[in-house]
Amino acid sequence: QVQLVQSGAEVKKPGASVKISCKASGYTFINHYMHWVRQAPGQGLEWMGIVNPSDGSTSYAQKFQGRVTLTRDTSTSTVYMDLSSLGSEDTAVYYCARGYPRYSSSSHSDYWGQGTLVTVSS
Amino acid sequence: DIVMTQSPDSLAVSLGERATINCKSSQSVLFRSNNKSYLAWYQQKPGQPPKLVIYWTSTRESGVPDRFSGSGSGTDFTLTISSLQAEDVALYFCQQYYTTPVTFGQGTKVEIK
Numbered sequence: 688q689v690q691l692v693q694s695g696a697e698v699k700k701p702g703a704s705v706k707i708s709c710k711a712s713g714y715t716f717i718n719h720y721m722h723w724v725r726q727a728p729g730q731g732l733e734w735m736g737i738v739n740p741s742d743g744s745t746s747y748a749q750k751f752q753g754r755v756t757l758t759r760d761t762s763t764s765t766v767y768m769d770l771s772s773l774g775s776e777d778t779a780v781y782y783c784a785r786g787y788p789r790y791s792s793s794s795h796s797d798y799w800g801q802g803t804l805v806t807v808s809s
Numbered sequence: 810d811i812v813m814t815q816s817p818d819s820l821a822v823s824l825g826e827r828a829t830i831n832c833k834s835s836q837s838v839l840f841r842s843n844n845k846s847y848l849a850w851y852q853q854k855p856g857q858p859p860k861l862v863i864y865w866t867s868t869r870e871s872g873v874p875d876r877f878s879g880s881g882s883g884t885d886f887t888l889t890i891s892s893l894q895a896e897d898v899a900l901y902f903c904q905q906y907y908t909t910p911v912t913f914g915q916g917t918k919v920e921i922k
Contacts, residue, residue: 722911732851732859732902734911748910749810782858793840795849795906797870799858 689713691783691800698806704771707803709783716764717741720786722796723757723768725779735781737792738766746792773807780804811835811905815914821922828890830917832903837883840907847907850879850888853900853916862901863888895921 694708709721723735736747738757745757756769766783780802786794812835822828832848839846846866851859861870863879866886876891890897898921903914 731916732904732913734909734913737909737911746909784858787864792909793847793906795847795861795864795904796859797861797864799860802858 689785689798691785691798693781693783693800693803696804696806698808699773701774701807701809703773703807704769705773705805706767706769707781707783707805709766709768709800711764711766711785714785717761718789720790720792720794721757721759721766722784722786722794723755723781724784724796725781726802727776727779730779733779735768737786739792740764740766770805773805775807778805778807810910811838811908811912813903813905813912813914815901815903815917817917818915819918819920821920822890822893823922824895825892826922828893828897828919830888830901830903830919832881832886832888832914834884834886834905838905838907839883846882846886847905848879848881848886849904849906851902851904852897853902854898859902890919893919893921 690712692710717740722737738745740759759766783800784796785798787797814833816831848866850863852862853859867879878889880887900916
Protein backbone atom coordinates (compact mmCIF):
# COMPACT_ATOMS: atom_id res chain seq x y z
CA GLN A 688 0.00 0.00 0.00
CA VAL A 689 1.11 3.55 -0.68
CA GLN A 690 2.74 5.25 2.30
CA LEU A 691 4.41 8.60 2.78
CA VAL A 692 6.30 8.78 6.06
CA GLN A 693 7.67 12.12 7.14
CA SER A 694 10.41 12.98 9.61
CA GLY A 695 9.61 14.13 13.12
CA ALA A 696 8.73 17.46 14.66
CA GLU A 697 11.30 20.24 14.70
CA VAL A 698 11.88 23.28 16.88
CA LYS A 699 13.97 25.99 15.29
CA LYS A 700 15.14 29.49 16.17
CA PRO A 701 14.37 32.45 13.92
CA GLY A 702 16.80 32.69 11.04
CA ALA A 703 17.58 28.97 11.05
CA SER A 704 16.77 26.40 8.37
CA VAL A 705 14.80 23.17 8.52
CA LYS A 706 14.96 20.09 6.34
CA ILE A 707 12.05 17.63 6.33
CA SER A 708 12.09 14.22 4.68
CA CYS A 709 9.26 12.28 3.11
CA LYS A 710 9.91 8.60 2.41
CA ALA A 711 7.64 6.99 -0.15
CA SER A 712 6.78 3.31 -0.47
CA GLY A 713 4.24 1.07 -2.13
CA TYR A 714 4.48 2.55 -5.63
CA THR A 715 7.00 3.47 -8.33
CA PHE A 716 8.61 6.56 -6.84
CA ILE A 717 9.69 8.25 -10.05
CA ASN A 718 6.24 8.07 -11.65
CA HIS A 719 4.47 10.60 -9.44
CA TYR A 720 5.25 14.23 -8.73
CA MET A 721 5.37 15.21 -5.05
CA HIS A 722 3.69 18.34 -3.70
CA TRP A 723 4.52 20.14 -0.47
CA VAL A 724 1.74 21.91 1.38
CA ARG A 725 1.78 23.64 4.74
CA GLN A 726 -0.89 24.57 7.28
CA ALA A 727 -0.35 27.17 9.96
CA PRO A 728 -2.22 26.62 13.27
CA GLY A 729 -5.96 27.03 12.71
CA GLN A 730 -5.41 28.11 9.12
CA GLY A 731 -5.97 26.77 5.63
CA LEU A 732 -3.75 24.87 3.21
CA GLU A 733 -0.90 26.63 1.44
CA TRP A 734 0.92 25.07 -1.53
CA MET A 735 4.68 25.51 -1.44
CA GLY A 736 6.01 23.68 -4.44
CA ILE A 737 6.35 20.48 -6.43
CA VAL A 738 9.18 18.18 -7.42
CA ASN A 739 9.40 15.66 -10.22
CA PRO A 740 11.20 12.67 -8.69
CA SER A 741 12.13 11.42 -12.15
CA ASP A 742 14.47 14.27 -13.06
CA GLY A 743 14.50 16.48 -9.96
CA SER A 744 12.84 19.45 -11.69
CA THR A 745 10.93 21.77 -9.42
CA SER A 746 8.37 24.54 -9.35
CA TYR A 747 7.87 26.80 -6.34
CA ALA A 748 5.19 29.19 -5.17
CA GLN A 749 6.36 32.77 -5.68
CA LYS A 750 6.03 33.39 -1.94
CA PHE A 751 8.73 30.84 -1.16
CA GLN A 752 11.09 31.44 -4.10
CA GLY A 753 14.64 31.69 -2.85
CA ARG A 754 13.80 30.18 0.55
CA VAL A 755 12.59 26.69 -0.30
CA THR A 756 14.45 23.87 -2.01
CA LEU A 757 12.90 20.54 -2.94
CA THR A 758 15.20 17.63 -3.69
CA ARG A 759 14.89 13.89 -4.05
CA ASP A 760 16.95 10.75 -3.58
CA THR A 761 15.78 8.03 -5.93
CA SER A 762 17.94 5.41 -4.20
CA THR A 763 15.84 5.74 -1.03
CA SER A 764 12.57 6.99 -2.58
CA THR A 765 12.76 10.06 -0.41
CA VAL A 766 11.87 13.67 -1.09
CA TYR A 767 13.25 16.54 0.99
CA MET A 768 11.94 20.03 1.70
CA ASP A 769 14.48 22.59 2.90
CA LEU A 770 13.19 25.95 4.15
CA SER A 771 15.63 28.67 5.16
CA SER A 772 15.51 32.01 7.01
CA LEU A 773 12.72 30.80 9.25
CA GLY A 774 10.44 33.26 11.00
CA SER A 775 7.60 32.81 13.45
CA GLU A 776 5.18 32.88 10.53
CA ASP A 777 6.69 29.60 9.31
CA THR A 778 5.35 27.75 12.35
CA ALA A 779 3.09 25.19 10.70
CA VAL A 780 2.48 21.55 9.87
CA TYR A 781 4.23 20.64 6.64
CA TYR A 782 2.85 17.89 4.42
CA CYS A 783 4.19 16.00 1.44
CA ALA A 784 1.45 14.75 -0.88
CA ARG A 785 1.67 12.47 -3.89
CA GLY A 786 0.48 13.86 -7.18
CA TYR A 787 -2.04 11.94 -9.25
CA PRO A 788 -2.27 11.16 -12.16
CA ARG A 789 1.17 9.89 -12.92
CA TYR A 790 3.70 11.95 -14.84
CA SER A 791 1.77 15.19 -14.40
CA SER A 792 2.43 18.35 -12.44
CA SER A 793 -1.24 19.27 -12.95
CA SER A 794 -2.20 16.84 -10.28
CA HIS A 795 -4.35 16.56 -7.23
CA SER A 796 -3.02 14.63 -4.22
CA ASP A 797 -4.28 11.15 -3.45
CA TYR A 798 -1.91 10.27 -0.60
CA TRP A 799 -0.55 12.54 2.11
CA GLY A 800 2.19 12.19 4.66
CA GLN A 801 1.27 12.38 8.33
CA GLY A 802 2.61 15.91 8.60
CA THR A 803 5.62 17.42 10.35
CA LEU A 804 5.16 20.20 12.88
CA VAL A 805 7.80 22.91 12.65
CA THR A 806 7.83 25.39 15.50
CA VAL A 807 9.88 28.55 15.13
CA SER A 808 10.54 30.23 18.44
CA SER A 809 13.32 32.13 20.11
CA ASP B 810 -2.57 32.98 -9.27
CA ILE B 811 -6.04 31.45 -9.37
CA VAL B 812 -8.01 32.47 -6.28
CA MET B 813 -10.42 29.89 -4.86
CA THR B 814 -13.31 31.21 -2.77
CA GLN B 815 -15.55 28.87 -0.78
CA SER B 816 -18.95 29.59 0.70
CA PRO B 817 -20.11 29.43 3.36
CA ASP B 818 -17.21 29.52 5.81
CA SER B 819 -19.19 27.22 8.08
CA LEU B 820 -22.52 25.44 8.11
CA ALA B 821 -24.51 23.40 10.59
CA VAL B 822 -26.77 20.68 9.23
CA SER B 823 -29.02 18.18 10.99
CA LEU B 824 -28.09 14.51 10.78
CA GLY B 825 -29.53 13.00 7.63
CA GLU B 826 -29.97 16.36 5.92
CA ARG B 827 -28.14 17.73 2.89
CA ALA B 828 -24.97 19.81 3.15
CA THR B 829 -23.83 21.92 0.21
CA ILE B 830 -20.52 23.73 -0.14
CA ASN B 831 -19.71 26.06 -3.00
CA CYS B 832 -16.37 26.90 -4.53
CA LYS B 833 -15.63 29.57 -7.11
CA SER B 834 -12.38 30.04 -9.01
CA SER B 835 -11.16 33.41 -10.26
CA GLN B 836 -10.59 31.93 -13.70
CA SER B 837 -11.65 28.80 -15.51
CA VAL B 838 -9.97 25.54 -14.53
CA LEU B 839 -11.46 23.70 -17.50
CA PHE B 840 -8.90 22.13 -19.80
CA ARG B 841 -10.65 22.14 -23.14
CA SER B 842 -8.59 19.42 -24.79
CA ASN B 843 -9.94 16.77 -22.38
CA ASN B 844 -13.04 18.65 -21.17
CA LYS B 845 -12.01 18.17 -17.55
CA SER B 846 -12.17 20.76 -14.81
CA TYR B 847 -9.12 20.40 -12.60
CA LEU B 848 -10.96 20.70 -9.30
CA ALA B 849 -10.68 18.51 -6.21
CA TRP B 850 -12.24 18.40 -2.76
CA TYR B 851 -10.54 17.32 0.48
CA GLN B 852 -11.86 16.49 3.91
CA GLN B 853 -9.75 17.23 6.97
CA LYS B 854 -10.45 16.14 10.53
CA PRO B 855 -8.57 17.60 13.53
CA GLY B 856 -5.02 16.34 13.83
CA GLN B 857 -5.14 14.51 10.50
CA PRO B 858 -3.84 15.27 7.02
CA PRO B 859 -6.37 16.12 4.33
CA LYS B 860 -8.12 13.22 2.67
CA LEU B 861 -9.06 13.27 -1.01
CA VAL B 862 -12.82 13.05 -1.50
CA ILE B 863 -13.50 14.15 -5.09
CA TYR B 864 -11.27 14.85 -8.11
CA TRP B 865 -11.88 15.91 -11.71
CA THR B 866 -14.85 17.84 -10.23
CA SER B 867 -17.07 14.80 -9.78
CA THR B 868 -15.05 11.57 -9.49
CA ARG B 869 -15.27 10.04 -6.05
CA GLU B 870 -12.04 8.69 -4.62
CA SER B 871 -12.02 4.98 -3.89
CA GLY B 872 -13.67 4.20 -0.57
CA VAL B 873 -15.55 7.48 -0.29
CA PRO B 874 -19.27 6.96 0.46
CA ASP B 875 -21.65 7.73 -2.36
CA ARG B 876 -23.43 10.37 -0.27
CA PHE B 877 -20.55 12.61 -1.38
CA SER B 878 -20.91 14.11 -4.84
CA GLY B 879 -19.28 16.90 -6.79
CA SER B 880 -20.55 19.01 -9.65
CA GLY B 881 -19.80 22.11 -11.68
CA SER B 882 -17.59 23.26 -14.50
CA GLY B 883 -15.37 26.15 -15.46
CA THR B 884 -15.41 28.44 -12.45
CA ASP B 885 -18.28 27.26 -10.23
CA PHE B 886 -18.29 24.04 -8.27
CA THR B 887 -20.27 22.32 -5.54
CA LEU B 888 -19.65 19.55 -3.04
CA THR B 889 -22.82 17.92 -1.75
CA ILE B 890 -23.21 15.53 1.16
CA SER B 891 -26.67 14.11 0.53
CA SER B 892 -27.35 12.79 4.03
CA LEU B 893 -24.99 14.12 6.67
CA GLN B 894 -23.53 11.56 9.06
CA ALA B 895 -21.72 12.25 12.32
CA GLU B 896 -18.41 11.13 10.80
CA ASP B 897 -18.69 13.82 8.11
CA VAL B 898 -18.02 16.60 10.62
CA ALA B 899 -14.82 18.12 9.29
CA LEU B 900 -13.21 20.94 7.39
CA TYR B 901 -13.58 20.78 3.62
CA PHE B 902 -11.27 22.41 1.08
CA CYS B 903 -11.56 22.81 -2.66
CA GLN B 904 -8.39 22.88 -4.75
CA GLN B 905 -7.58 23.80 -8.33
CA TYR B 906 -4.74 21.89 -9.93
CA TYR B 907 -5.15 23.31 -13.43
CA THR B 908 -1.95 25.27 -13.05
CA THR B 909 0.79 26.01 -10.57
CA PRO B 910 0.71 27.45 -8.06
CA VAL B 911 -1.93 24.97 -6.98
CA THR B 912 -4.38 26.90 -4.82
CA PHE B 913 -6.96 25.99 -2.18
CA GLY B 914 -10.14 27.54 -0.94
CA GLN B 915 -10.11 28.89 2.61
CA GLY B 916 -12.09 25.93 3.93
CA THR B 917 -15.65 25.28 5.08
CA LYS B 918 -16.38 23.86 8.51
CA VAL B 919 -19.26 21.37 8.58
CA GLU B 920 -20.95 20.72 11.91
CA ILE B 921 -24.04 18.98 13.23
CA LYS B 922 -27.01 21.19 14.07
